[in-house]
Amino acid sequence: MNSFGRKFKISIFGESHGKSVGVTIDGCPPGIKLDEADFLSDLDRRKSGAKGTTPRQETDLPEIISGVFNGFSTGAPITIIFKNEDTRSKDYSKLKEHPRPGHADFTAFKKYNGFNDYRGGGHFSARLTLALVSAGVVAKKLISPIDIRAQLISVHGNSNIEQAIDDAISKGESVGAIVECIASNLPVGLGEPFFDSVESVISHLVFAIPAIKGIEFGSGFKAAQMYGSEHNDLILDESGKTSSNHAAGINGGITNGNEIVFRIAVKPTSSISKAQETFNLKTGKLEQLMIGGRHDVCVALRVPVILEAVTAIALADFFLISGLNHLTNT
Numbered sequence: 001m002n003s004f005g006r007k008f009k010i011s012i013f014g015e016s017h018g019k020s021v022g023v024t025i026d027g028c029p030p031g032i033k034l035d036e037a038d039f040l041s042d043l044d045r046r047k048s049g050a051k052g053t054t055p056r057q058e059t060d061l062p063e064i065i066s067g068v069f070n071g072f073s074t075g076a077p078i079t080i081i082f083k084n085e086d087t088r089s090k091d092y093s094k095l096k097e098h099p100r101p102g103h104a105d106f107t108a109f110k111k112y113n114g115f116n117d118y119r120g121g122g123h124f125s126a127r128l129t130l131a132l133v134s135a136g137v138v139a140k141k142l143i144s145p146i147d148i149r150a151q152l153i154s155v156h157g158n159s160n161i162e163q164a165i166d167d168a169i170s171k172g173e174s175v176g177a178i179v180e181c182i183a184s185n186l187p188v189g190l191g192e193p194f195f196d197s198v199e200s201v202i203s204h205l206v207f208a209i210p211a212i213k214g215i216e217f218g219s220g221f222k223a224a225q226m227y228g229s230e231h232n233d234l235i236l237d238e239s240g241k242t243s244s245n246h247a248a249g250i251n252g253g254i255t256n257g258n259e260i261v262f263r264i265a266v267k268p269t270s271s272i273s274k275a276q277e278t279f280n281l282k283t284g285k286l287e288q289l290m291i292g293g294r295h296d297v298c299v300a301l302r303v304p305v306i307l308e309a310v311t312a313i314a315l316a317d318f319f320l321i322s323g324l325n326h327l328t329n330t
């Protein structure tokens with residue numbers, strides 16, 4: 001299933017080397033100012049091109065094919081598509097029998113009885129994050145003036161990001177990273193107790209981003225080493241403002257008016273240029289694998305805007321569940 005949301009519902013579709021990838025957003029209220037140009041700055045931030053990212057070059061131009069009329073959302077489902085142009089499927093022919101360690105080749109092959117499109121990772125490709133980023137652009141507009149910013153904190157444990165990338169490239173390696181996200185200007189009261197807590201729903205969406213392996217809110221795992229007197233955030237006034245923010249702006253699953261702060265762990269890219277071994281699904285033997293194709297050395301370099309997008313999607317859903325209205329919210 002590739003859908004998410006109670007009120008702000010998104011479905012993503014496509015494959016890396018298929019005709020296109022895209023998203024349908026159902027439940028988006030009418031009256032949101034929207035055209036293709038609004039997507040470009042966030043889509044640009046997701047693009048490859050910087051050192052440590054894949055040489056695959058796509059134009060990533062969005063085409064809105066439904067749900068927008070005269071520059072505003074109509075209330076009908078919004079569908080946005082992106083053409084795949086720079087594909088080189090022959091690079092992947094070997095991977096049908098040689099699943100890449102750490103990638104979804106093996107699980108997809110088994111789950112879909114070999115009918116999966118394995119070219120460029122197929123439906124598991126990070127191309128699908130174009131769909132998340134574009135849904136995020138709509139969600140960010142809906143929840144304005146809530147502001148969401150994510151940034152890379154460290155790569156391979158090193159806050160000198162360039163040095164860490166250079167080191168990985170020189171070794172033919174890939175590297176992971178930590179990305180931090182902060183949402184501010186939040187109202188008190190978004191989120192539901194227990195199953196739809198703000199932490200649960202953000203985490204649900206965060207793990208929809210490929211290659212994410214961990215998340216911590218506020219003081220996170222350090223909370224386990226703190227005293228209650230240290231961890232408790234002193235409430236200073238009626239707005240809920242606190243003197244510290246160990247809880248990351250969330251109590252009882254509900255926003256308390258302070259910033260939501262969380263960090264995610266992004267794993268090193270599974271497709272590396274070093275020789276590895278893998279199980280050959282045809283011959284039943286372990287064999288050497290040299291991975292072709294074009295890959296990111298550090299996928300996290302492209303993750304901040306995707307992280308902002310999924311956070312905005314989670315908050316947009318809560319926003320609509322709470323009965324807030326974007327037209328009166330700004």
Ligand SMILES: Cc1cc2nc3c(=O)[nH]c(=O)nc-3n(C[C@H](O)[C@H](O)[C@H](O)COP(=O)(O)O)c2cc1C
Pocket residue numbers: 054102103104121124125126129209210211212267269270271294295296299302303
């Ligand atoms: C922006 C982005 C770019 C990625 N680029 C690559 C890549 O070039 N090569 C690769 O093997 N994996 C890449 N990945 C990660 C895979 O998509 C991911 O590891 C794979 O789908 C398996 O999912 P999992 O790691 O969540 O288990 C990328 C992920 C993101 C978010």
